[in-house]
Every structure is written in structure tokens, then in C-alpha cells.
Amino acid sequence: MTERIPPSGTGAATPAAGPDDRPPPPRLAYDRHTWKEIAHLLANLPVALLGFTYVVTVLFTSFGLTITVIGFPLLAAGLSGARLLGRMERARARALLGVRVDEPSRLPLRGPGGFLQKLWMSLKDPVGWRTVLYEFIRLPWGVLTFTITLTSLFVLWPVLPFIARGLTNADRAMVRGLLSPSDELERRIAELESDRGVVVDTAAADLRRIERDLHDGAQARLVNLAMGLGLAKEKVLEDPDAAAAMVEEAHGEVKLALQELRDLARGIHPAVLTDRGLDAALSAVSSRCTVPVKVTVDLPARPAAAIEGIAYFTVSELLQNVSKHSAAKSASVDVWRTNDRLLIQVWDDGRGGASLGGGTGMRGLAERLDAVDGLFVLESPEGGPTTVTAELPWRDRTDDSGTGAS
DSSP: OEEEEOOGGGOOOSSSOOGGGOOOOOOSSOOHHHHHHHHHHHHHHHHHHHHHHHHHHHHHHHHHTTTSTTHHHHHHHHHHHHHHHHHHHHHHHHHHTOOOOOOOOOOOOSSSOOHHHHHHHHHTOHHHHHHHHHHHHHHHHHHHHHHHHHHHHHSSGGGHHHHHHHHHHHHHHHHHHHSSOOOHHHHHHHHHHHHHHHHHHHHHHHHHHHHHHIIIIIHHHHHHHHHHHHHHHHHTTTOHHHHHHHHHHHHHHHHHHHHHHHHHHHHHOOHHHHHHOHHHHHHHHHHTSSSOEEEEEEOSSOBOHHHHHHHHHHHHHHHHHIIIIIOOSOEEEEEEEETTEEEEEEEEOSOOOOOTTSSSSHHHHHHHHHHTTOEEEEEOOTTOOEEEEEEEEOOBOOGGGSSOOO
16 A cells, blocks of 8 residues: 655646546547537637626726726726636536636735735736636637537537537637646645645644643642642641651652653653754654664754754654554664655554554644645555655754754
8 A cells, every 4th residue: 555645846737638637539429528518619609708798898997997096906806806707717617628727826915915015916916817818819719619519510410529529629728728827836825825724733733732731641740749748738747657658649749740741841842852863863762662663864964953853753653653553573764865855764564554544643744744845655555564755855954943963
């Protein structure tokens, strides 16, 4: 079983036709794909009339009023309406032509910035202007396709499937060329918005975990300690032996509370990682694994603190899975750098069968790596072995990110 989560920044561009949105070859017999294409071509004329009328009305009215104050806001509103027309056209192409085109990212008009800045952002919106161009050239094309299709239904119906395929292929090319988020920066904005949600959710989950551990662990012990010391204080004069026993018990509670606080601090960010780097930190975490682990770290220098922390917690989570679920006899951890990537590979000879949806935290790890343009590949056939390969972008360590290379 091999499962792969690709980095979010390397998604395939949408204008190219993929195997999923390529219809079957046309045939003389009319099938459902042919009827959908015919319906699309017949609908081209009324839809094109609607879009052309809107575009011409908005453009001429807006440009005519640019000598006044309201001309530019009206043009910006018209471009926003053109975005809605583009969405409708993408939905129609998706339903009738099987063209899968990503929705362009929204304009960030709710963030910081004054009215003039947001107005200028709307006026130079490439998605809106490409949609305007699309709607402007569609009217003659809509008249042509409607006429040819309607005539062919009565005169050339034996070869209409082939005619419809040729005409709709031109429609597909227009949709991909003018209505897709072809700008790489535009796609990247949408991906970063999605990744930001993953990072926020992960941070919130970590805060809840820390709060729960403090409340159920160290805090509860400290409350019991305070109560025990209060009772011991009352019995110091009346029953010194009982007071001494209570103090001894309180001393044990203090030790347990300190150990829980150390474990919690290690889970947040271990001091050995900050002081000595990945080699020492991974050796420490592997010593707590129930399976013998061989650790090999071959790095010319220490990466940025954020990348180093993600690498540490990735290995820590994977080794916990090895301890709890693998029934392995041995495991290994290898960390090295290749060009501008930090590579991690965790292997064990356990029973295998791990999956991203198996409830062992693999999906969470994959999402964390994806949020920083990372890569997560899981190979775990039934019967083992299990190999997890993770990649992170390499960023050099700056002077204020921690100590130097170990």
C-alpha cells in the first residue's frame, strides 16, 4: 500500500486536459455525452446573448461615467459581476462538457487596506477582465454553433456527433484558456489560504492538548499537594508523625508533578533540540521507543528552527506509532539533505498495513507537512515492512533562530 500526499505548491496546472475530463470518442450512435454536447451548443446562443449584453452595458456605462466619481466604482462592480458569469460558465462546462476547471481565488477585499486600494485591486482583477473578453467574443461563436447544430439536427444528423465534438472542443479550449486560474500566483494564493486553515486548526488542537494535559495532570497534582500540605500544617503540633507522613507524601506528589511538567515541556519543544540539534534530539526520542532504533543524521548544518521542529515532531510521532502499533523488532531513522530539501525516512519491520486513514495520526502528519510545502509518502503493505518518507523545504538557519550547527 503506497499513499502519497503531494506538496500543495506543485499542483498540476488546470488548463491542460487530463484523463478525467476527456470524453470518449464520438460515435454514430448518439450517447449521453453527445446529447450533453448538443445541449451545450444549443444553449450557447441564449447564454452568449446574456453575457454579451451584460458586458457591453457595463463597459459602455462605466467608461462613459469615468469622468464622474461613480464611474470607477461602477466598473469595479461590473467586473465582480463578470466573475459571477464566469462561475456560471464554468459550472455549465463542468456539467455538460466534463471540463474540470478550478475556481479562481477570491479578491482579498475584506482585509486591511483603504477604499482606494481595494478599488484599484478590483479594477485590475485579471479574472474579471478575462471573463469580460470571454463573454465579448462568445456572441458570434454562439450564433455560429447554434446555427450549425440546429441545422445539423435535421440535415447532417448522421455525422452530428463528430461536428458536435469539434465545436465543443473549441468551447473546452476557450473555458480552459480564459476562465481557468491560469496565473500561477493566483493558484498559489488559493493553496496558501487552504494551508493557513490547516495550520490554524493544528495550532488550536495543540493548544487544547496542552491545556488538557496541564488541567488533568500537573494542575490536579498541585491541587492535591496544596490540600495535603494544608492538612499537614494543621497536624504539626497535634500529631507530628502523621504530619511527617503527609509531608513525605506531598514530596512524592511534587516529584510526579515535576516529571509531568518536564514531559509536557519536552512535548512542546525539547531543550535538547534547541541546544544540540536534530541528531541529539532524535537519539533521545528513539531511546524512549520500545523498539531498538538506529538513528543516522547526516546534515551539513542545522536548518531553520521551524523546519527543525517539524522534522523532530514528525519523527517523534512516527516512532510512537512504531511503539504502539507495529509489533516491530527493529526500526531506523535516517535524516539527510538533498539540494533544497530535508529528507526523513522512518522504517520498521513490523506487520505493516498502516494507512493515512487508519487512526494513527498519519493524516495529521501529512497535513502538517503539506502546509509547509512538504511531501509525505507512506509504503506499508500487509505483513510489512513500513517505510515513511517525508520531505521538508530546506531553509538556512539565521542568527536569531537558535544556536549554530551542532
